[in-house]
Amino acid sequence: MSLTPHDTARILVEALPYIRQWAGKSVVVKLGGAAIDRDSDLALAQDVLLLRSVGVRCVLVHGGGPQVDAMLRRVGKEPEFKDGLRVTDAETLEIVRMVLVGKINRDLVATINGQAGDHPVAVGVSGEDAGLLTVTPRDPALGFVGDVTAVRAELLHRLLDDGLTPVVSTVGANPDGQPFNVNADEAARAIAVAMEAEKIVYLTAVPGLLEDPRDESTLVQRLTSTDLRGRLSHESIGKGMIPKLRACADAVDQGVGFAHIIDGRVHHSLLIELLTDHGVGTMVTRDAA
Numbered sequence: 112m113s114l115t116p117h118d119t120a121r122i123l124v125e126a127l128p129y130i131r132q133w134a135g136k137s138v139v140v141k142l143g144g145a146a147i148d149r150d151s152d153l154a155l156a157q158d159v160l161l162l163r164s165v166g167v168r169c170v171l172v173h174g175g176g177p178q179v180d181a182m183l184r185r186v187g188k189e190p191e192f193k194d195g196l197r198v199t200d201a202e203t204l205e206i207v208r209m210v211l212v213g214k215i216n217r218d219l220v221a222t223i224n225g226q227a228g229d230h231p232v233a234v235g236v237s238g239e240d241a242g243l244l245t246v247t248p249r250d251p252a253l254g255f256v257g258d259v260t261a262v263r264a265e266l267l268h269r270l271l272d273d274g275l276t277p278v279v280s281t282v283g284a285n286p287d288g289q290p291f292n293v294n295a296d297e298a299a300r301a302i303a304v305a306m307e308a309e310k311i312v313y314l315t316a317v318p319g320l321l322e323d324p325r326d327e328s329t330l331v332q333r334l335t336s337t338d339l340r341g342r343l344s345h346e347s348i349g350k351g352m353i354p355k356l357r358a359c360a361d362a363v364d365q366g367v368g369f370a371h372i373i374d375g376r377v378h379h380s381l382l383i384e385l386l387t388d389h390g391v392g393t394m395v396t397r398d399a400a
């Protein structure tokens with residue numbers, strides 16, 4: 112079915128109130144490794160560029176857990192996790208940096224700039240760059256895994272002020288310059304809070320939080336951070352979801368207006384979330400005061 116010019120005009124006009132609502136606001140989008148795929152990345156690049164062109168200050172933060180797993184196996188190392196965090200020895204850290212900073216970040220920057228015509232805007236940054244993400248070691252049993260203690264949000268705001276779109280890899284460093292692996296859900300939360308973002312959107316490979324992870328019709332559409340915290344220990348919530356849910360609850364409790372978990376496999380889900388009244392996925396809000 113093709114759209115008439117009038118249909119197209121109507122769609123654009125319907126987006127107007129949403130464009131007004133989000134123009135000038137910061138939105139952190141976290142792309143999970145589970146949702147990274149050539150076709151959906153292309154659609155995401157278009158969404159990010161469209162949002163930017165109507166004044167939304169979009170920062171793209173990416174993960175890449177499954178891609179790191181694949182590379183580790185290629186070099187004969189079995190991935191190991193404790194409580195959802197990767198046990199990261201020196202060799203694993205090197206592979207994490209190669210895959211996140213050297214491969215996934217480059218690919219996303221190329222995909223966005225490839226859609227941007229004569230005006231490439233995507234800039235890749237690692238959390239190690241200019242002290243963007245300062246970290247402190249988490250637990251000696253995890254090796255080089257860090258918790259974010261500070262974010263130089265002004266660096267991201269400066270890039271956005273210049274019309275550029277930051278694409279962030281979540282490797283941080285301690286004050287001695289030693290790199291550390293950081294969970295990408297948690298790093299995106301820290302970035303959103305430090306930027307005073309209005310929204311954080313997690314793009315992953317499920318429609319959102321599911322009451323029953325095997326049944327996509329059990330989507331939880333909306334809940335508060337308190338409700339969410341109450342569910343964290345529930346047996347229906349499996350490994351990958353736990354850091355994402357905790358990050359959503361922390362984000363809204365620490366000042367981010369809304370946190371969303373949406374399906375990154377569905378093309379243009381980001382645009383649908385921001386510029387239409389079709390809520391997609393799970394929305395987390397603060398408790399009413």
Ligand SMILES: Nc1ncnc2c1ncn2[C@@H]1O[C@H](COP(=O)(O)OP(=O)(O)O)[C@@H](O)[C@H]1O
Nearest residue numbers: 143144145315317320321324347348349351352
């Ligand atoms: N209750 C649940 N609802 C939705 N997804 C769940 C749930 N419990 C576990 N999961 C799993 O969590 C995964 C998302 O986490 P993860 O694989 O780490 O994604 P990402 O790479 O996007 O961070 C989903 O693909 C799903 O398999």
Ligand SMILES: CC(=O)N[C@@H](CCC(=O)OP(=O)(O)O)C(=O)O
Nearest residue numbers: 144174175176196197293294295
């Ligand atoms: C410490 C830790 O576990 N770091 C993660 C960083 C990547 C990540 O979080 O990627 P996803 O968003 O795709 O899960 C890892 O090494 O897998």
